[in-house]
Amino acid sequence: MSALSKALPRIEGVAIISVFVAIVLVFMVLAPNVFLGIRIYMSFLTSVPPVLVLALGLTMVIAAGEIDLSFPSVIAFSGFIFAFLFKTYELTWLAVIGALAGGALVGFVNGVLVARIGVPSIIATLATQFFWGGITTVVSGGLSYNIRAVKDEAIWHVFVGRIGLLPVQALWASALAILIWFILNRHRFGEHLLFIGDNANVARVVGINVDRERIKLFVLMGVLAAFAAVLLTLENKNFFNTQGQGFLLIALASVFIGGTSIFGGQATVVGSFFGAFIIGMIEAGLVASGIQGFWVRAVVGLVFLGAVIFHLRMERVNASGSFAKFFGRG
């Protein structure tokens, strides 16, 4: 077998990219006046980046066999820190750093709960979601912060400005996707996460410091969620208390539609990348096709479930495939 023919079917994400293209084509037929123009695509590149950044972090979390449900509250909490520091002290870069530090704090607490105290991550992060969400409501007094003045600041242009028509946040999110791909697939840390997700006992006996890597993982997730919060708050030029709501479903759906295994030990960054755009497209496409807004959530939920079932089936087929090969060889 030549190296090429061996590598071709393995190129990461061929299937998901095909699905993505198919969906674009379907919407071009269903809603040509929307999907044949460039505006809708620029609108995706504005709205998808925060989701994508969340999905990238979640891909690593799920690769390690964990889950993080606290990120919607980081979107609110770090968004608040940013808006507050900007509005009250006119801080810009420091406000970004403050927001990221807030995310790191949330992640660190999650990591300690999971790795050191042994609380299952689904429970720990569910609890911290409520905790940080509550804290944000208290400290913000339930108010929203209008920060329209941020548009005149350098950071606005650096993070969410426009190059021609292209929203800059799309570049940030794409660069992060490349970085996270390399960390997961080529860095020691990513390999450790994959082994931990595969089997934490194996990870321990091969010499991985499982607790420390888990804490690092949750901190990274917290920082990424905080970065998503910064992008979102800058783009909206506004902070509001409930701005994290709605991200839980679409960020997780992006990862699972992309094909990352719900069992851990296996993950695809390329899949999550296109998964995020597929979700964004389905949302926008359904609206543009004249389907009423409240149906969109239901459809996304169904697509999410369908994707998980599909990938489960695929994993089983692959497993039985190798089984057959084993017998064929014997």
Next chain:
Amino acid sequence: MGQPDFQHVVRLVDIEKSYGNVRALSDINFSVGRNEIVGLIGDNGAGKSTLIKIMTGVDKPTAGELYIRDRKVDWNDYSVGKAHELRFETVYQEKSLGEKQPLWRNFFVGRQITNRLGFIDVKRQKAIADDILLNQIGFRGAGINADSAVAQLSGGERQGVAIGRAMHFDADLIVLDEPTVALAISEVRKVLDFVRGIKESGRACVYIEHNLAHVHELADRLVVLDRGAIVAEIGRGEMTLIELTNFLIELQQHRPADAAAKRASTPS
């Protein structure tokens, strides 16, 4: 490399290990000499795996001391990574391979070949993994290469990979925890040949095995664990295989709790 001037590759002194209320090990004094093959035997749950996990940095004992090449090691500085550095290699009883991960990752995980930023040199790791598979383990034409996932391998092949990994890293002490479990006879022979190879190449080995014929044949010394304590040490040639078998059966019938009483009185 000059001849090292030490007596024991590893020595454990007064080791105790409890898991909550379960006393897994007590009063363990255990050592392995240079170029010595030590067979570790005992019933299920006797504490054999626990002992070697402490020895190889996976678990910390509740009390006791560790000497490596006659030098005392602080438990706080000891870990699997440190044991690797000190040239200890272990094939653990339970799974020690990541099922869904390719072999090239499994060979090097925990001590990847990386650049200064921690990014893995995949090409080199794959090349070395392929070389180990072909030349050390001898998976010739078996359709297994560095990219194969562990999940596709048979039990024997997995054991081969774990042992091949231990061989590659050229250790002074190789610990094998029941390496022949679930292997076909031809595969068992390979493992036994490997243990012989350890002896011939001047290295040391701790070999845990339930099959008495195998350990009896290979070990320079047998250490018998029973319910967390060492109850006998038997040098090569001190007992025939049949005597050893009878001795262990005897041991099972007279558990240590009443062994002292037994010694005083005549067994009924």
